[in-house]
Amino acid sequence: MNAAAILHPLAALLLAPLLPGVINRVKARMAGREGPPLLQLYYDLWKLLRKGAVYSRTTTWVFRAGPRLNFVCLLVALLILPLGRVPAAVSFAGDLVLLAYLLGLARFATVAAALDTGSSFEGMGASREVQFALFTEPALLIGMAALAHASGDLSLTGIYADWPAALMPAMALLGSGFFILFLAENCRIPVDDPATHLELTMIHEVMVLDHGNVDYAFILWGSALKLWVVGALLVGLFPAAATGCPLLDLAVGFLWLVVLAILTGLVESVMARVRLLRVPQLLVGAGVLSTLGLLLTFW
Amino acid sequence: MNHDATILLFVLLWAIGILPITGAAALWYGRWAERRAAAAGQLGAVLACVVGFFVALAGLTRAVEGHIVLPWRTPAGELALGLDPLSSFFLLPLFLLCGLAAIYAGGYFKTWGGRNPGRFWFFYNALVASMALVILARNGVLFLVAWEIMSLASFFLVVMDDTASSREAGWIYLVATHLGAAFLIALFALLGRAEGSQDFATWRAGGAAGLLFTLALLGFGAKVGFFPLHVWLPEAHPAAPSPVSAVMSGVLIKTGIYGLVRMLLILGEVPAWGAWVLLGIGAVSGIPGILFALAQRDLKRLLAYSSGENMGIVALGLGLGLLGLHYQSPAVAALGFAGALLHVLNHALFKGLLFMGAGAVAQATGTRNMEQLGGLLKRMPLTGLAFFAGAAAICALPPLNGFVSEFLIFVASFQALLATGGVALGGLVVVVSLALIGGLALACFTKAFGVVFQGEPRTPAAAGATEAAASLTVPILLLAGLCLALGVGAVHVVRGLVPVVTQLAGTDAALLAATRVPAVLSGLFLVLIAGALAMAWVRRRLLAARSVRETVTWDCGYAAPAPSMQYTGASFVQPLTHGAQAILQAQSRQQDPVGIFPAAVSRTAEVPDVARRVFFDPLFRWVGAGLGWFRWVQEGRVHFYVLYIVVALLALLGWALWS
Numbered sequence: 027m028n029a030a031a032i033l034h035p036l037a038a039l040l041l042a043p044l045l046p047g048v049i050n051r052v053k054a055r056m057a058g059r060e061g062p063p064l065l066q067l068y069y070d071l072w073k074l075l076r077k078g079a080v081y082s083r084t085t086t087w088v089f090r091a092g093p094r095l096n097f098v099c100l101l102v103a104l105l106i107l108p109l110g111r112v113p114a115a116v117s118f119a120g121d122l123v124l125l126a127y128l129l130g131l132a133r134f135a136t137v138a139a140a141l142d143t144g145s146s147f148e149g150m151g152a153s154r155e156v157q158f159a160l161f162t163e164p165a166l167l168i169g170m171a172a173l174a175h176a177s178g179d180l181s182l183t184g185i186y187a188d189w190p191a192a193l194m195p196a197m198a199l200l201g202s203g204f205f206i207l208f209l210a211e212n213c214r215i216p217v218d219d220p221a222t223h224l225e226l227t228m229i230h231e232v233m234v235l236d237h238g239n240v241d242y243a244f245i246l247w248g249s250a251l252k253l254w255v256v257g258a259l260l261v262g263l264f265p266a267a268a269t270g271c272p273l274l275d276l277a278v279g280f281l282w283l284v285v286l287a288i289l290t291g292l293v294e295s296v297m298a299r300v301r302l303l304r305v306p307q308l309l310v311g312a313g314v315l316s317t318l319g320l321l322l323t324f325w
Numbered sequence: 326m327n328h329d330a331t332i333l334l335f336v337l338l339w340a341i342g343i344l345p346i347t348g349a350a351a352l353w354y355g356r357w358a359e360r361r362a363a364a365a366g367q368l369g370a371v372l373a374c375v376v377g378f379f380v381a382l383a384g385l386t387r388a389v390e391g392h393i394v395l396p397w398r399t400p401a402g403e404l405a406l407g408l409d410p411l412s413s414f415f416l417l418p419l420f421l422l423c424g425l426a427a428i429y430a431g432g433y434f435k436t437w438g439g440r441n442p443g444r445f446w447f448f449y450n451a452l453v454a455s456m457a458l459v460i461l462a463r464n465g466v467l468f469l470v471a472w473e474i475m476s477l478a479s480f481f482l483v484v485m486d487d488t489a490s491s492r493e494a495g496w497i498y499l500v501a502t503h504l505g506a507a508f509l510i511a512l513f514a515l516l517g518r519a520e521g522s523q524d525f526a527t528w529r530a531g532g533a534a535g536l537l538f539t540l541a542l543l544g545f546g547a548k549v550g551f552f553p554l555h556v557w558l559p560e561a562h563p564a565a566p567s568p569v570s571a572v573m574s575g576v577l578i579k580t581g582i583y584g585l586v587r588m589l590l591i592l593g594e595v596p597a598w599g600a601w602v603l604l605g606i607g608a609v610s611g612i613p614g615i616l617f618a619l620a621q622r623d624l625k626r627l628l629a630y631s632s633g634e635n636m637g638i639v640a641l642g643l644g645l646g647l648l649g650l651h652y653q654s655p656a657v658a659a660l661g662f663a664g665a666l667l668h669v670l671n672h673a674l675f676k677g678l679l680f681m682g683a684g685a686v687a688q689a690t691g692t693r694n695m696e697q698l699g700g701l702l703k704r705m706p707l708t709g710l711a712f713f714a715g716a717a718a719i720c721a722l723p724p725l726n727g728f729v730s731e732f733l734i735f736v737a738s739f740q741a742l743l744a745t746g747g748v749a750l751g752g753l754v755v756v757v758s759l760a761l762i763g764g765l766a767l768a769c770f771t772k773a774f775g776v777v778f779q780g781e782p783r784t785p786a787a788a789g790a791t792e793a794a795a796s797l798t799v800p801i802l803l804l805a806g807l808c809l810a811l812g813v814g815a816v817h818v819v820r821g822l823v824p825v826v827t828q829l830a831g832t833d834a835a836l837l838a839a840t841r842v843p844a845v846l847s848g849l850f851l852v853l854i855a856g857a858l859a860m861a862w863v864r865r866r867l868l869a870a871r872s873v874r875e876t877v878t879w880d881c882g883y884a885a886p887a888p889s890m891q892y893t894g895a896s897f898v899q900p901l902t903h904g905a906q907a908i909l910q911a912q913s914r915q916q917d918p919v920g921i922f923p924a925a926v927s928r929t930a931e932v933p934d935v936a937r938r939v940f941f942d943p944l945f946r947w948v949g950a951g952l953g954w955f956r957w958v959q960e961g962r963v964h965f966y967v968l969y970i971v972v973a974l975l976a977l978l979g980w981a982l983w984s
Contacts, residue, residue: 078871082878084781086702088713091857094864098856102849118845120736124723126760127732130767131722137771138713141892143878144699144780149892156771157900160764167735167760171742171753180739236879240867244860306904320753324745 030272031115035104037276042250043067045257045287049214052291067250074243082236084144092139093237093244099132100251108183109258110279111268117183122170125182126163129211129255132248133159140233151232154302158217158229161309162207165316166259169200169207172320186262196322197263203315204260208286210309211256212249215294217305257286330391330408333380337416337461338406340376341454343369348450355443366446367431370453374424377457381420384413388824392463401523402466406458410824411590414666415460415583418673421807422575423453425800429681430568432796433688445485445566452478452572459580465513465523472509472580476502479577482569483561494557494564501557505547509584512540516591530592538599541588542606548581551640552610553936555633559617562629563693567684570625574632575677579669582639586666586829589647597651597747603644604751608758611637613908613935615765619772620902620909620932622894624683624693627773628676631719634762635672639665641755642734645741646830652748657741658830663822664733666829671718671726671811678715678804682708685793685801686777690786695773695894700782704790707798709778711805716770718808721763724850726811729818732846735759768901776894783888813850815843895930902932910935 047064054061063069081089106121108114114121137155140148173185176193190197210217213230222228234245261282269275300308347369354362383389392407430449434442455478458471480502484495513523515537520527530537543554550558558578562570589595614634621627642665649658685708686701687693702709718725721732734755741752782788792798811818820843880886895902902909913930960966 075867076871079868079873081873081875083875084700084878086779088702088779090864091861094860095857098853098860101856102853105849105852116845116849118842120732120739120842123732123735123739124846124849127721127723127728127763130720130763131717134717134720134722134767134771137767138774138779141771141775142702142779144888144891145878145880146890146892147879147881149775149897152771152775153892153897153900156764156768159767160761160901163764164757164760167756168753171739171756174739175742175749178743180736180743239871240864244864324749 031113033272033276034107034109034112034279035101035115037280038104038109038251038254039101041280042254043071043247045253045283046250048284048287049291049294052288053295056292056295067246071243071247074238074246075240077239079239079241082143085142085236089139089142089236090241092135092142093234093241093248095135096132097244097248097251099128099135100248100255103128103255104251106182107255107258108186108262110261110264110266110275110282111186111188112272112275112279113183113187117181119180121181121183122174122185123167125255126167126170130159130163132252136233139237143236145236147232148235151229151235154229155233158210158305158309161306161313162210165203165309165313166207168313168320169203169316172196172200172316172323175320176323182262188268189263189265193323196319199315199322200319201260201263203312203319204263205289206308206312206315208256208260209290209293210305210312212253212290214290216297216300216308219299253287254283257283260286329387330384330389331393333384333389334391334393334406334408334461337377337380337408337457340373340380341457343373344450344454348447348454351443351446351450353443355441355447359442362441362443362446363431363434366443366450367427370427370446370450371424373450373453374420374427377416377420378424381413381416384408385410385417385821385824389413397467399466401517402470403464403524404467405463405524406461407463407525408461410828411583411586412460414822414825415579415669416457418579418670419453419456419460419576422673422677423456423572425803426568426572426575426677426681429571429684429797429800430566432794433566433568433684435794435796445482448478448481448485449569449572452482452577456576456580460583463525465517465525469506469510469513472506475577475580476506479561479565479569479573483565483573485566485569486564491564494560498557498561501547501554505544505554505581508540508544508547512537512544512588515540525587525591528591530594534592534594535596535599537592538588538595541585541592542602545581545584545588546606549578549585549636550581550610550633551606551636552613552633553940555610555614555630556934556937556941558633559621559626559629559934562632562680563623563625567625567680567687570628570684571677571680574629574680575673578632578636579673582636582669586643589643590829595647597648600644600647600651600751603640603647604754605644607637607639607641607644608754609637610634610640611758611762612765615762615769616902616905616908617932617934619765619769619898620911622695624686624695624698624773624777625680626693627695627769628679628683631766631769632672632676634766635668635676635719638731638734638759638762639668639672641665641758642668642730642737645734645737645751645755648741648748648751649737650830652744652746654741654744654748655830657737657748657752659826660733660737660740662829663819663826664730664735664737666825667733667818667822668727668730671730671808674804674807674811675715675718675725675727678711678801678808679719681797681801681804682712682715685797686790688797689790689793690784692784692786695776697784698777698782698787699780699888699891700778700787701790702778704782704788705778705792707802708793711798711801712778713774714805714808716774718812720766720770723846724809724812724853726808726818729812729815729843729846731759731763733819736842765901768898772894772897776897780891781888783891813847813854815850816847819843908935910938 137152140152177185218229351362351366390409395404397404455471455474462468516528547554618630645661718727721727738752738755741748911932915928
């Protein structure tokens with residue numbers, strides 16, 4: 027591991043909280059409002075890290091360990107994740123499977139922490155989370171299989187090493203599938219609404235209803251990191267050439283992430299949430315797009 | 326090498342010999358000295374398992390290969406025992422789990438009260454000895470005799486509780502296992518026909534590989550519990566005492582996998598459709614298996630269905646391995662076989678853990694119905710901690726052992742997808758199946774852990790539960806530790822697999838080339854654990870100077886929250902079970918609210934096993950009706966039965982003299 031390799035995880039840790047800021051800013055502008063400052067999440071994190079705590083008497087160590095387990099999973103995921111043309115710090119054949127299962131462990135930690143409160147609201151959110159994960163995971167892995175077949179490599183760094191122009195149609199299909207996954211995994215509209223305050227209709231927000239203080243800071247920071255992690259899988263599909271200078275590659279990758287955030291903000295501004303019962307259909311749609319992409323790469 | 330094998334086999338034979346002797350001693354003492362009976366049986370079991378475990382470990386690490394033949398006067402039978410990496414590998418989880426279950430059983434039966442512990446230990450030790458013999462046998466007759474003792478001993482253990490439901494479960498198990506055995510007898514007869522010998526070494530497929538493979542799949546598949554032959558699993562496993570459920574699910578069903586793999590070795594070349602059939606079985610056992618697990622409310626029934634699912638994962642790995650052999654893709658073959666075998670070991674560890682944990686819960690609360698539990702993590706912290714680890718391990722989450730085996734199978738399937746043609750299609754089947762199984766397993770085990778251990782207790786029984794005795798918690802915690810160790814130590818585990826995989830795939834090149842991967846995995850797991858610990862420290866430092874208070878869970882300001890208002894297990898999985906109604910075919914009755922002030926409202930949902938309801942129950946009714954014609958043979962008088970025996974013996978004697 028060299029110094030450049032650790033640059034990407036470090037940049038993600040520091041810059042990820044900007045992404046929700048960008049999304050909220052775009053949404054506000056589209057609605058004709060001024061909106062919160064770009065750095066709002068940084069202020070929130072700073073505030074939360076210095077707060078005292080109130081815990082439910084029902085909860086146990088699982089509730090307290092959940093947010094940090096979720097956070098650490100995303101940190102380790104950043105170690106094996108390339109951003110655009112920046113290679114990952116650690117790369118090996120099959121690291122894409124580890125990535126999928128790190129997201130699984132993060133989900134397990136969040137769901138277990140939610141169930142620890144014994145609240146119906148959080149149980150409901152957890153139930154929806156595991157239901158939707160059932161559809162996102164195959165879609166993600168099929169898409170990864172398509173990319174692996176196209177590049178002939180089983181590591182994320184190898185898969186995203188360069189941009190194959192010849193696979194344009196397949197990339198378009200996979201990209202749209204991944205974009206739906208990106209929205210679903212990050213609990214954005216049209217799957218979930220991060221701004222709602224109705225417990226009955228929420229998924230992610232309701233699972234973390236009882237968290238406060240440092241734990242909630244880990245959760246918010248973790249959500250920003252998840253935008254980065256799942257976004258990076260999509261950014262790799264965007265056209266960009268390796269320049270040979272890691273800092274420049276990283277800057278290009280980050281710019282694409284900001285573009286993705288702007289796109290998310292636009293989607294959230296022009297779309298409504300789909301009904302809960304319709305969400306599986308949307309996610310199966312993502313799976314179908316991935317499968318079509320896979321078929322095209324075999325063509 | 327051969328010399329080593331002889332020594333190890335004799336040591337093993339002595340260890341196995343201890344088992345029936347101490348079992349018989351337990352039976353003898355059982356009538357009048359219960360304590361002495363339990364001590365004799367337990368001591369023998371633990372001693373034999375400790376010795377056996379280290380012999381198996383030595384056999385595997387040194388790749389010992391060899392056999393011994395002792396005289397045994399039986400037609401076509403020989404006391405031929407052999408040790409090779411495959412046998413050593415299957416012996417490892419056997420002795421490990423049986424030893425820990427024996428320690429657990431000692432505590433478990435303390436509260437059994439008034440019944441003869443000698444009976445339990447007699448059959449338990451016979452079960453352990455016969456399972457070891459099955460894995461060591463190199464002669465068809467010896468194998469079948471050991472197989473039969475194994476089935477009978479486990480039958481008597483299933484019916485140990487002697488209730489109406491356990492007796493029914495026992496009968497279902499007995500019928501299923503003997504139907505399987507019938508296919509095995511046919512298989513062995515066919516294999517022995519060519520050379521006229523029941524010695525494994527002389528057996529050849531000889532052109533009938535397809536038929537022989539089918540017979541092996543049916544015979545061994547009934548023991549493994551492949552769908553739709555799984556019907557006995559959800560009956561027998563919950564009915565048996567918990568240490569027995571752990572052994573049955575952890576190692577007994579694996580003897581079927583062992584038999585299947587041994588047959589693959591003997592048959593050599595299996596037709597390509599065999600690989601596809603295994604992949605199909607894997608998908609069909611795996612996905613409905615975990616769906617049915619999801620819909621259960623009996624904790625042990627849930628675990629039993631999940632065993633079927635995990636054997637499906639093993640079948641996926643084996644199928645991929647065979648496909649790799651067929652398409653000359655050594656990397657796919659080696660990784661597929663390695664994943665399948667490692668999953669056998671891993672499943673023994675975490676399923677043994679989960680069954681023992683379920684047993685501790687059932688003893689502490691008096692119920693296995695999850696909807697009546699809750700909040701046990703506070704009351705049984707050690708059992709809960711171990712169960713948490715087991716639940717994460719069975720969901721194949723890093724850094725635990727389940728991840729490593731599923732990782733190997735996943736990499737095998739991605740490797741297959743790099744190619745084109747049939748092998749890539751196989752890879753796609755495995756990727757989709759494993760991803761779906763993984764998602765459903767996460768739902769299933771967050772439900773099991775969440776409903777049983779988290780939230781508030783739903784009944785007074787759950788509220789009054791206390792931590793189980795040390796003899797119960799120590800084996801459970803040890804298994805949890807092993808789940809972690811085999812995950813973090815992935816690099817050593819995969820190295821240990823190389824000799825077995827070489828035996829199956831004929832090459833170890835691919836695995837050896839991949840040895841950097843487990844090392845990197847181990848490293849990343851350590852980073853994961855260290856990171857979580859570091860963050861715990863940061864959190865503690867940040868909260869040290871602040872006020873930390875406790876209150877109730879946020880309830881939207883509702884004034885009188887009650888434990889019954891919590892989300893139930895059934896409602897947690899309702900979106901999934903509702904979506905899978907076509908497979909599950911849940912039957913529900915409900916009483917709708919009537920009038921302005923409805924007095925009673927109820928809803929009951931049952932999920933009867935679909936294979937049993939649609940296929941086996943009608944089949945057996947039909948067979949039963951057909952056999953009614955022979956009812957006149959059952960006179961009910963002992964004289965006639967003695968006469969039948971004499972006539973049968975005379976006929977056999979005549980036949981023997983004639984030929």
